[in-house]
Amino acid sequence: MTTQPLTIHSWPRAILHIDADAFFASCEQAIHPELKGKPVITGKERGIVSAASYEAKGRGVERGMRLFEVRRVCPDAVILPSDYETYSLFSVRMFEILRRFSPDVEEYSIDEAFVDLTGLRRTFHGSYGEIAGKIQETIEKELGITVSIGVSLSKVLAKIGSKHKKPRGITLIPGREIHNYLEKLPVGKVWGIGANTSEFLKKFGITTALEFAMKEETFIKRHLSKPYQEIWHELNGRSVYPVVTESKREYQSISKTKTFTPPSDDEEFIFAQISKNLENACIKARRYDLAATRLIVFLKQQDFRDIGIELKLNRPTAYPAELMEPLKKGFREAYKPNTLYRSTGVVLAGLIPEKSVQHTLFDDVARIEKMARVYSAVDTLSERFGKHTVQHGSSLFANIQVQHEGERGDVAFRKTELFRGENRRQRVGLPVLNVKV
DNA sequence: TCTGGGGTCCTAGGACCC
DNA sequence: TCTGGGGTCCTAGGACCC
Numbered sequence: 369m370t371t372q373p374l375t376i377h378s379w380p381r382a383i384l385h386i387d388a389d390a391f392f393a394s395c396e397q398a399i400h401p402e403l404k405g406k407p408v409i410t411g412k413e414r415g416i417v418s419a420a421s422y423e424a425k426g427r428g429v430e431r432g433m434r435l436f437e438v439r440r441v442c443p444d445a446v447i448l449p450s451d452y453e454t455y456s457l458f459s460v461r462m463f464e465i466l467r468r469f470s471p472d473v474e475e476y477s478i479d480e481a482f483v484d485l486t487g488l489r490r491t492f493h494g495s496y497g498e499i500a501g502k503i504q505e506t507i508e509k510e511l512g513i514t515v516s517i518g519v520s521l522s523k524v525l526a527k528i529g530s531k532h533k534k535p536r537g538i539t540l541i542p543g544r545e546i547h548n549y550l551e552k553l554p555v556g557k558v559w560g561i562g563a564n565t566s567e568f569l570k571k572f573g574i575t576t577a578l579e580f581a582m583k584e585e586t587f588i589k590r591h592l593s594k595p596y597q598e599i600w601h602e603l604n605g606r607s608v609y610p611v612v613t614e615s616k617r618e619y620q621s622i623s624k625t626k627t628f629t630p631p632s633d634d635e636e637f638i639f640a641q642i643s644k645n646l647e648n649a650c651i652k653a654r655r656y657d658l659a660a661t662r663l664i665v666f667l668k669q670q671d672f673r674d675i676g677i678e679l680k681l682n683r684p685t686a687y688p689a690e691l692m693e694p695l696k697k698g699f700r701e702a703y704k705p706n707t708l709y710r711s712t713g714v715v716l717a718g719l720i721p722e723k724s725v726q727h728t729l730f731d732d733v734a735r736i737e738k739m740a741r742v743y744s745a746v747d748t749l750s751e752r753f754g755k756h757t758v759q760h761g762s763s764l765f766a767n768i769q770v771q772h773e774g775e776r777g778d779v780a781f782r783k784t785e786l787f788r789g790e791n792r793r794q795r796v797g798l799p800v801l802n803v804k805v
Numbered sequence: 806t807c808t809g810g811g812g813t814c815c816t817a818g819g820a821c822c823c
Numbered sequence: 824t825c826t827g828g829g830g831t832c833c834t835a836g837g838a839c840c841c
Contacts, residue, residue: 411809414808414809414810415808415809416809417808418809431808432807432809433808434808476841477841478841559839559840560840561839562839562840564838565838565839593815593816593838594814594815595814595838595839620812620813621812621813622811622812623810623811624810624811625809625810625811626810627809627810676835678834678835713810
């Protein structure tokens with residue numbers, strides 16, 4: 369399978385993959401030392417486990433587990449809401465540490481990165497394993513969290529390495545040892561190969577990563593598409609995925625979705641959810657100075673079927689006021705009365721930089737400029753006082769948290785709840801505004 | 806088996822044009 | 824009007840990932 373290296377120490381490429389151990393939970397333990405050694409879980413706001421510390425995993429807690437179940441198997445678990453802003457700070461500092469070792473760092477996700485170490489042994493007077501050790505040590509000392517590392521000839525192999533031993537593992541996979549790591553690995557565990565492809569490969573008697581890697585190229589080319597051909601090369605130690613250094617990857621799309629329990633058939637309530645989705649998506653788009661050319665509206669029914677309506681916009685925009693008509697249109701097409709829906713969603717797609725938006729002859733320039741000023745003020749207010757300080761009137765019904773079975777359709781009741789919500793806001797000194805644009 | 810809220814890329818097929 | 828070849832753009836949908 370692998371081309372045998374001419375010398376034992378030959379590394380055509382040395383790619384490192386680093387994966388923080390139980391990242392969210394570890395960050396919490398690093399900030400709150402009294403939590404060290406305890407079963408810590410994040411995800412309180414969602415009702416399911418986002419991350420579990422190794423102490424919690426040892427007690428049978430798994431990712432995605434429902435919290436009531438967690439309380440049963442592990443009654444002393446400390447359950448916390450996820451605090452993304454804090455975790456992002458840890459993330460930034462972890463990447464910063466990695467850049468001390470190599471300029472070629474790809475920030476793959478909040479808790480994972482690839483680093484190209486090719487040719488750096490001399491600089492650091494040590495083997496790739498020793499460099500990995502130093503990285504691990506530095507992060508632990510400076511951030512108080514542990515990481516696992518894999519080093520190999522390609523990204524796919526490095527990822528297999530970092531997963532091989534966790535937590536606090538370091539796994540080197542040189543060319544001559546690749547087969548040892550692939551032999552017992554189910555092919556579905558390989559990065560980029562999911563359940564469907566595993567099923568497909570099973571028909572040809574392929575169940576392990578090694579069996580896949582050893583298949584002849586003619587077979588791979590005949591039966592599989594480009595992404596899988598690339599993975600096949602990577603498994604054979606031929607690096608085809610570059611380490612992408614550009615720190616700012618532009619968004620292709622921005623989406624916001626919301627699931628509500630119990631499912632609802634209340635048109636007003638559902639539209640309010642989707643309207644709020646739209647506002648959130650627009651806030652994010654404006655933060656990155658992007659404008660959408662397409663809007664996708666979707667509703668998910670109770671039986672998980674989903675109906676998506678895609679609309680082309682006359683003008684690229686990230687202003688809810690301009691998107692409200694298309695949104696209503698999409699909603700009317702997708703929504704069926706007397707049907708229970710469990711979630712709503714909005715996607716802003718075909719994003720382009722806001723500055724490249726050209727006015728056409730038909731645009732009402734004065735109106736657009738006025739809108740730009742209004743939203744710029746809205747964004748400033750929201751930054752100072754919190755998200756949704758200023759809200760579209762149409763999103764207001766989304767603020768109702770409680771939905772009583774018997775009273776779901778009772779508008780008067782809902783309005784009471786709404787005002788209660790606003791009073792709370794006033795009590796804590798937040799402005800109550802309802803700007804009509 | 807569906808656990809929720811983000812995302813990306815690839816391919817096939819239709820519309821349209823020369 | 825038919826026949827055939829060839830190219831581009833767009834969209835829907837699939838498959839995966841964290």
